Amino acid sequence: RTDTALYEAKAGGRGRVAVAGGADDDLLEDLRTALDAHALDVVLQPVVVPGVGPDATRFVGVEALARWTHPVRGPVSPAVFIPLAEANDLIGDLDRVVTRRACADAVLLREATGADLFLTVNASGRHLVDPGFVPDLLATAAETGWPLSGLVVEVTESTVESASDATRDTLEELRAVGVRVAIDDFGTGYSALSQLDTMPADFLKLDAHFTAQLTVSDRRRALLAGLLRMSGDLGLVVIAEGVETGEQEDALVALGCPLAQGYWHQRPQPVAALVAALLAARDRDDSPGAVLGGV
Ligand code: C2E
Ligand code: MG
Ligand code: MG
Ligand code: MG
Secondary structure: OOHHHHHHHHOOOOOOOOOOOOOHHHHHHHHHHHHOOOOOOOEEEEEEEEOOOOOOOOOOEEEEEEEEEEEEEEEEEEHHHHHHHHHHOHHHHHHHHHHHHHHHHHHHHHHHHHHEEEEEEEEOOHHHHOOOHEEEEEEHHHHHHOOOOEEEEEEEHHHHHHHOOOHHHHHHHHHOOOOEEEEEEEOOOHHHHHHHHOOOOOEEEOOHHHHHHOOOOOHHHHHHHHHHHHHHHOOOOEEEEOOOOOOHHHHHHOOOOEEOOOOOOOOOOOHHHHHHHHHHHHHHHOOOOOOOOOO
16 A cells, blocks of 8 residues: 555645655655654544534544644645555554544543543554554553543554454453444455454444445445444444535435434534534534533
8 A cells, every 4th residue: 555555645635745656755754753743733523423414513422633734835635644654664653643632632622512522543553563552542541631431443444354363452452441443444345344243343434435325326225224234233333434415414314324424514623623613503503412422
């Protein structure tokens, strides 16, 4: 996933950077510098109960997503800097910086809204096999005051597919201390379906491509209906990612999909902006139970 992925990301990603394909040593050095200075930002995107509306204040959790604004080039897409970090042994540092900021932000969000939320953080497969992963996470949670019971670690379906014993051990270890696990980008890989019954996981995040096809055909919807039933039987809570339209939302509600996430509800935002948006929406709704929590 290194060179080609990077090139494609540069060519097509949002916030693309104006560089030619191939190695970009300058960008790598700048990323290193930014990580050393903890100069990465975090935005939070709500996970909501579908069926409430585009302005949903019914959120149960937030996903933390890394943002990097290069001092000269401006915003760099995660589709560029995440693979760059993964290919150059910086992803552990990146995940640590992001997780620390995210936990601190989640504490603020909880205090401002009074909601009982979970926080999900993305973890690269490479970072999961690092023996320091779990101890670091526990230390971060303790130091920031974010409870382990409110923490969810997202690992991609492709990581799960190729999961070594070490990876599985890490996921088991997380769950043993009360941290939950989500399988991210589900539906983009090849074989994770056959491992779902033995995978140590709590949430299944349905990839945005899958969500986009929801309104395309009855056969697609039948597939999702089956997937939702099966997930429920296995004790996995499904989160549909990338919900962009009211039609997709309606389809999810009709199928009984428990949770959703996407631009239609809320864009990923810095914590202060998110607090303001949620409090404004709650005032408009004037419904005491508008901000939910507790999943
Ligand atoms: P992901 O974990 O699957 O995150 C969801 C992506 O979908 C995010 O892209 C989010 O901004 C975007 N998104 C949210 N709602 C919608 C929607 O309605 N439509 C569409 N088209 N997209 C939507 P983003 O922020 O660019 O991040 C891309 C990927 O980079 C993430 O995918 C994740 O795999 C990775 N990533 C981001 N932050 C971190 C991090 O701190 N650590 C690691 N290891 N990976 C990260
Ligand atoms: Mg994710
Ligand atoms: Mg995803
Ligand atoms: Mg992804």
